[in-house]
Amino acid sequence: MSTDSFAERAYQQLRAALADGRLATGEPLPEGNLGAMLRMSRTPVREALLQLELEGYVVRDETARLVVHRLTRAEVADMFVVRDLLEAEAVRLAATRISDEELASLDRLVVADQRALRRRRFDELAMLNDEIHTVIMVASRNRTLCDLLRNLRSRILGLNAFAIGTVDDQQVFVEEHATLVELLRDGDGQPAVALLQDHLGRAREVLLRGLEEGVAS
Amino acid sequence: MSANVPLSDKAYESIRAEVLAAGSAAFGGRLGEQQLAEHMHMSRTPVRSALRRLAAAGLVEERGGRYVPRRPRIRDIREQYELRVLLEGRAAELAAVRPADDLERELRQADVHAGVEFHVTVASASGNAPLARSIATLNERSFMLRRPGGCTDAEREQLRAGHSAVLDALRAGASVVAARAMADHLALGRDLSIAAVRALRLNEGERA
Numbered sequence A: 001m002s003t004d005s006f007a008e009r010a011y012q013q014l015r016a017a018l019a020d021g022r023l024a025t026g027e028p029l030p031e032g033n034l035g036a037m038l039r040m041s042r043t044p045v046r047e048a049l050l051q052l053e054l055e056g057y058v059v060r061d062e063t064a065r066l067v068v069h070r071l072t073r074a075e076v077a078d079m080f081v082v083r084d085l086l087e088a089e090a091v092r093l094a095a096t097r098i099s100d101e102e103l104a105s106l107d108r109l110v111v112a113d114q115r116a117l118r119r120r121r122f123d124e125l126a127m128l129n130d131e132i133h134t135v136i137m138v139a140s141r142n143r144t145l146c147d148l149l150r151n152l153r154s155r156i157l158g159l160n161a162f163a164i165g166t167v168d169d170q171q172v173f174v175e176e177h178a179t180l181v182e183l184l185r186d187g188d189g190q191p192a193v194a195l196l197q198d199h200l201g202r203a204r205e206v207l208l209r210g211l212e213e214g215v216a217s
Numbered sequence B: 001m002s003a004n005v006p007l008s009d010k011a012y013e014s015i016r017a018e019v020l021a022a023g024s025a026a027f028g029g030r031l032g033e034q035q036l037a038e039h040m041h042m043s044r045t046p047v048r049s050a051l052r053r054l055a056a057a058g059l060v061e062e063r064g065g066r067y068v069p070r071r072p073r074i075r076d077i078r079e080q081y082e083l084r085v086l087l088e089g090r091a092a093e094l095a096a097v098r099p100a101d102d103l104e105r106e107l108r109q110a111d112v113h114a115g116v117e118f119h120v121t122v123a124s125a126s127g128n129a130p131l132a133r134s135i136a137t138l139n140e141r142s143f144m145l146r147r148p149g150g151c152t153d154a155e156r157e158q159l160r161a162g163h164s165a166v167l168d169a170l171r172a173g174a175s176v177v178a179a180r181a182m183a184d185h186l187a188l189g190r191d192l193s194i195a196a197v198r199a200l201r202l203n204e205g206e207r208a
Helices: A001-019 A029-038 A042-055 A073-097 A100-120 A122-138 A143-157 A167-186 A188-211 B002-031 B033-039 B044-057 B072-096 B100-107 B116-125 B129-141 B154-170 B175-207
Strands: A056-059 A067-068 B062-063 B066-069
Touching: A001 A029, A001 A042, A001 A143, A001 A188, A029 A042, A042 A056, A042 A122, A042 B033, A056 B072, A067 B175, A073 A143, A073 A167, A073 B072, A073 B129, A100 A122, A122 A167, A143 B072, A143 B129, A167 A188, B002 B033, B002 B044, B002 B066, B002 B175, B033 B044, B044 B062, B044 B066, B072 B129, B072 B154, B072 B175, B100 B116, B100 B154, B116 B129, B116 B154, B154 B175
Parallel strands: none
Antiparallel strands: A056 A067, B062 B066
8 A cells, every 4th residue: 555545544534533532632642652542653643633734633732742723612613503504504405315224314313312312322312313313414325525525524423422412402302303303204394494403503512612621521 | 634634634625626616527536545646746644634524525436446426416416405504594695783883894895796715704793602503514516516607797696696696785774685696506516516516417418
């Protein structure tokens, strides 16, 4: 394999680690240890890190060490402006395009969502949330829309640990997922979009509150 | 990656330009790594990475183990322009309410004659970086095909007038008017792109 594809693989793996929180915000990134973690030499890892720095995922601190960039309030708010627009469009399209199979998998995810809430399994709730939003996104049948949303959400996902909020917050999220699925089954786009916008507005507030408190629960 | 960034960017840009201009006739319809590398006087590695990026952007596709230019579909064009209206309309709204000094600084390089650059400038004038990034990605993928023979003078003038209308509304701080002007301008771009793809089909039909 060429250096180029090693670097590409290192880049993909680091992006995944940033998205699922294995590399947490504010954490320093020792290049040598990352090589061991990815089982690669330093060169492709260094190249992958350069790419991530270019894209703003990692930044240099005062001592020139690379650390995972901690998004500011303003940056999170900006991202949610784009996420609102794109996910609302996805829901609008999905309302007329979603298949019976996709509705059936959403039903299963909603049941799992409710069970995870009863058991207070916050890690599962975060994963299920991601899956539910992904099924709806794919049901839009708009490939460009999916690509844009995936890019955006992979950044927000890295903040999952801050986005949990209280049990009451999660209760509302789970109920909203169930209602959203029913509206999609009806093919009723307008109220589905309105509900989604409320849903994302609440998610943004919970995330911003979590970032402010700075506690990754 | 870093060592190849300039080269693979160069490869990406020149293959992209050719595919957008010539459609399925680009490079004789075959995008072989070796031939492209020879054509552009570089090694295969940057060419391969450029082709992967072009595939992700939907401009080429893999068929039978090799890349071919992807036939632009009218449906793709409509979908992309719907998204552009959504995102670029919001960017125009946001830019229109920026403080006048900030806006002027951003718009200094705005060139009403430029195509993609104009849209990227307005996007960045919104002050919302993730929004601007999404718009840049959309523009990169846009099937703004040049028709065989290019735009007519009248069409080019219409596109330029659309850009001017957007700038006027931004400078007047009229956010709704700016978004509307952007949407009207994009509707023209969409119609020209669709006409260009139809002309390309006709051309291919005649050659076949």
